[in-house]
Amino acid sequence: xxxxxxxxxxxxxxxxxxxxxxxxxxxxxxxxxxxxxxxxxxxxxxxxxxxxxxxxxxxxxxxxxxxxxxxxxxxxxxxxxxxxxxxxxxxxxxxxxxxxxxxxxxxxxxxxxxxxxxxxxxxxxxxxxxxxxxxxxxxxxxxxxxxxxxxxxxxxxxxxxxxxxxxxxxxxxxxxxxxxxxxxxxxxxxxxxxxxxxxxxxxxxxxxxxxxxxxxxx
Amino acid sequence: xxxxxxxxxxxxxxxxxxxxxxxxxxxxxxxxxxxxxxxxxxxxxxxxxxxxxxxxxxxxxxxxxxxxxxxxxxxxxxxxxxxxxxxxxxxxxxxxxxxxxxxxxxxxxxxxxxxxxxxxxxxxxxxxxxxxxxxxxxxxxxxxxxxxxxxxxxxxxxxxxxxxxxxxxxxxxxxxxxxxxxxxxxxxxxxxxxxxxxxxxxxxxxxxxxxxxxxxxx
Numbered sequence: 213x214x215x216x217x218x219x220x221x222x223x224x225x226x227x228x229x230x231x232x233x234x235x236x237x238x239x240x241x242x243x244x245x246x247x248x249x250x251x252x253x254x255x256x257x258x259x260x261x262x263x264x265x266x267x268x269x270x271x272x273x274x275x276x277x278x279x280x281x282x283x284x285x286x287x288x289x290x291x292x293x294x295x296x297x298x299x300x301x302x303x304x305x306x307x308x309x310x311x312x313x314x315x316x317x318x319x320x321x322x323x324x325x326x327x328x329x330x331x332x333x334x335x336x337x338x339x340x341x342x343x344x345x346x347x348x349x350x351x352x353x354x355x356x357x358x359x360x361x362x363x364x365x366x367x368x369x370x371x372x373x374x375x376x377x378x379x380x381x382x383x384x385x386x387x388x389x390x391x392x393x394x395x396x397x398x399x400x401x402x403x404x405x406x407x408x409x410x411x412x413x414x415x416x417x418x419x420x421x422x423x424x425x426x427x428x429x430x
Numbered sequence: 431x432x433x434x435x436x437x438x439x440x441x442x443x444x445x446x447x448x449x450x451x452x453x454x455x456x457x458x459x460x461x462x463x464x465x466x467x468x469x470x471x472x473x474x475x476x477x478x479x480x481x482x483x484x485x486x487x488x489x490x491x492x493x494x495x496x497x498x499x500x501x502x503x504x505x506x507x508x509x510x511x512x513x514x515x516x517x518x519x520x521x522x523x524x525x526x527x528x529x530x531x532x533x534x535x536x537x538x539x540x541x542x543x544x545x546x547x548x549x550x551x552x553x554x555x556x557x558x559x560x561x562x563x564x565x566x567x568x569x570x571x572x573x574x575x576x577x578x579x580x581x582x583x584x585x586x587x588x589x590x591x592x593x594x595x596x597x598x599x600x601x602x603x604x605x606x607x608x609x610x611x612x613x614x615x616x617x618x619x620x621x622x623x624x625x626x627x628x629x630x631x632x633x634x635x636x637x638x639x640x641x642x643x644x645x646x647x648x
Binding site: 266270273274276277280281284287290291297298301380383384385387388390391394397398425 | 508
């Protein structure tokens with residue numbers, strides 16, 4: 213493989229990552245839709261689609277290992293491959309949380325919600341926007357945009373705390389719906405964790421470019 | 431570096447992994463102790479100790495990258511390095527959950543517990559035993575023991591479901607303690623997730639030996 217061939221292989225890896233990222237974003241978007249509309253069929257579909265994410269994860273890891281064996285990359289090329297294998301774990305974990313939320317949807321399918329779900333889907337929109345920004349920053353190897361994408365996590369954390377406290381307050385007055393409220397608390401927690409994984413993507417971007425490992429998840 | 435030198439480097443990586451693993455087990459053990467005894471100081475210590483886990487994580491990743499660049503390993507040697515970089519993420523995530531539990535301890539430090547905590551620490555003991563078995567299986571590259579370690583996850587899941595349902599039942603009768611019960615539900619969930627990460631270690635062991643990626647987290 214010539215140097216150009218290696219570049220092409222890296223470009224293919226980037227495309228794979230973006231494809232995996234957009235599937236993950238779709239899973240998150242749809243798990244919110246399923247939750248809000250109590251759409252059992254869609255929730256089942258999300259659970260099923262996770263196989264595709266897992267397969268992409270394995271395929272990308274496989275390509276990375278083969279590329280390392282074949283090309284024996286150094287410095288930044290090696291860091292590109294290494295960070296790709298790390299990124300896919302973050303993306304795969306995000307998709308797992310979408311499945312967790314779909315499973316909660318199935319558990320709540322016959323319950324009348326205590327209130328219209330507005331802030332939780334809003335949080336999910338912010339989370340998806342953060343995933344997109346962080347992946348774009350990674351593929352463009354853009355440290356500045358990686359830091360910018362990270363800042364969204366603070367807003368998400370703020371919203372998370374508000375929703376969490378609101379739900380706990382409702383729970384402390386409403387014995388009948390403790391199960392439902394607990395499940396919704398977990399949904400919030402999962403969205404917050406997805407954002408943490410997006411923060412990891414920003415960290416990998418910084419590492420890719422600078423070789424420095426930063427911890428932005430404080 | 432001669433072939434023997436590479437073997438020594440791999441042995442060093444294994445020792446690093448085991449060291450990181452035993453710190454993680456200690457963090458999990460101590461976060462249970464802090465929770466049960468409502469020991470604020472110990473909880474703070476656990477949060478502080480996480481820096482050590484993060485540093486070990488980065489050091490091991492760094493060694494893996496340098497070793498790949500220097501040795502240009504192939505086949506199983508490459509899989510050893512690759513799986514090591516994956517394993518440390520699982521260990522680091524486990525340690526993060528110990529920190530999450532320590533933070534819950536701080537939140538509950540002034541509350542009288544609704545009941546003596548017995549099953550949750552029992553679950554933690556099982557989780558730690560699973561971590562130890564899965565890491566030992568990995569270092570010994572022992573597929574059979576990896577599958578055996580995985581089986582513990584079923585028992586942990588069973589205990590998790592029992593505790594979860596019991597807590598929910600209590601919550602539905604006890605408005606005053608909804609916050610506490612919710613926090614304890616999260617503790618259970620975190621322990622269950624730690625076990626999932628131990629399952630990942632078993633999967634990496636199978637991959638290391640056979641080159642096949644299995645999904646045992648079903």
